Amino acid sequence: MKDASSTDVVVHRGRVLSTHYQCGDAYAFDADTMESLGPEPWVPQDTGISAHPKVCARTGELHYFRYGKAAPYLHYGVVDARGERVHDVAIPLPGPRLPHDMAMSERFVVFNDFPIFWDPALLARGIHRPRWDPAMPSRFAVLPRRAGPTRCGGSRPPRPTSSTSPTPSRTATSSCSTATPSATRCRARSSTARRVRLAHAPGRPRQPAAVLAPLADEPATGACREEDLSPTLTEFPTIDPRVAGVRNRHCGR
Numbered sequence: 001m002k003d004a005s006s007t008d009v010v011v012h013r014g015r016v017l018s019t020h021y022q023c024g025d026a027y028a029f030d031a032d033t034m035e036s037l038g039p040e041p042w043v044p045q046d047t048g049i050s051a052h053p054k055v056c057a058r059t060g061e062l063h064y065f066r067y068g069k070a071a072p073y074l075h076y077g078v079v080d081a082r083g084e085r086v087h088d089v090a091i092p093l094p095g096p097r098l099p100h101d102m103a104m105s106e107r108f109v110v111f112n113d114f115p116i117f118w119d120p121a122l123l124a125r126g127i128h129r130p131r132w133d134p135a136m137p138s139r140f141a142v143l144p145r146r147a148g149p150t151r152c153g154g155s156r157p158p159r160p161t162s163s164t165s166p167t168p169s170r171t172a173t174s175s176c177s178t179a180t181p182s183a184t185r186c187r188a189r190s191s192t193a194r195r196v197r198l199a200h201a202p203g204r205p206r207q208p209a210a211v212l213a214p215l216a217d218e219p220a221t222g223a224c225r226e227e228d229l230s231p232t233l234t235e236f237p238t239i240d241p242r243v244a245g246v247r248n249r250h251c252g253r
Contacts, residue, residue, distance in 0.1 A: 007051035010241070012062045013083055017053075021100055023066055024048040042085040047075070054104040057242055063104055063145070065111060069096045069123070076102075076109060078146055087146045095120060098130065104145075106246050113139040140215075210234060 007021040015037060016029040025039035025048055043049055044066060053064035060081030067074045073096055077088035097117045103110040115136035122129050212229040 008053075010053055010055050010062070012053075012055050012079070013060070013081065017062075019049060019051040019053065021051040023050050023068065026053075040083070042079050042083060044075070044077070044085075044088065049077075050099070050101075052101040054102065054109075055241055056104070058106075058246065063102070063109055065099065065102045067097060067099055073097060074099065074111065076111065076143065076147075089147070091141060091143075096123065108142050108144055109147075111141045111143070113141070212237060 004020045004022075005018045005024060005027050007019060009016055009018050011017070011031060014031050016031050016034070017026045017040065018029070019026050026043050028037040028040055029035065030037060047066045047068040049064045049066045053062050055062050062079040064077050064079065065074065066077070072090040072092035074091040074093050075088055076091055078086055080086045091111060093113055095117070097113060099112050099114070101112075115134070115138060116130055116132040119127075119129050119131040122131075210233070211231060212234050214227045214229050216225040216227055
């Protein structure tokens with residue numbers, strides 16, 4: 001969709017990869033000299049890949065996602081430690097979305113379907129203006145690594161929800177039918193006003209800002225428990241790649 005390659009950098013196979021949040025090529029650079037090595041050949045050319053792919057220190061794999069304006073709108077893929085694309089499956093969504101990031105644990109990958117995306121009516125006219133839909137829930141798809149295609153669909157009336165929503169809301173739940181037995185459910189989550197704090201600096205007006213609040217999922221009941229990780233105002237935290245994807249006190253699965 002856009003290929004500025006200016007959002008994120010990761011290191012995979014000793015090569016620095018720069019990527020963009022609205023998808024495009026992954027540009028490689030020598031990690032020692034920063035010499036340009038050109039775009040990575042494994043990147044799918046229909047959409048490119050999004051910024052924020054995750055590299056597993058244990059396997060050397062790079063896990064990525066990519067999205068676009070044509071169905072099925074979202075894909076999940078894996079590149080092995082040799083630089084070969086070994087996995088790429090669709091995660092069908094109701095329409096074009098702006099997921100921006102993904103998460104990864106030792107056994108699972110997590111994707112989101114949030115209620116802020118391009119206004120469909122304006123997009124049909126070629127205008128890319130994001131719009132928040134307060135009637136939609138936020139949904140998370142949790143898949144085993146290298147899982148098959150997943151199909152998500154809401155089963156209850158949606159309620160407003162956001163991980164940084166200033167308005168309290170009740171929990172909403174969605175169902176997810178899967179193409180493989182190993183793929184897990186996709187649920188909508190709610191949040192509370194305490195996820196947002198007011199930040200201010202001398203001489204500047206008070207502004208809303210987000211704090212870290214992990215969501216602890218209970219697969220047996222479908223419940224979701226919010227926890228406080230840090231009161232520090234944070235915009236976009238990054239997990240240390242040396243521990244990303246392994247068991248730790250914040251990620252038990």
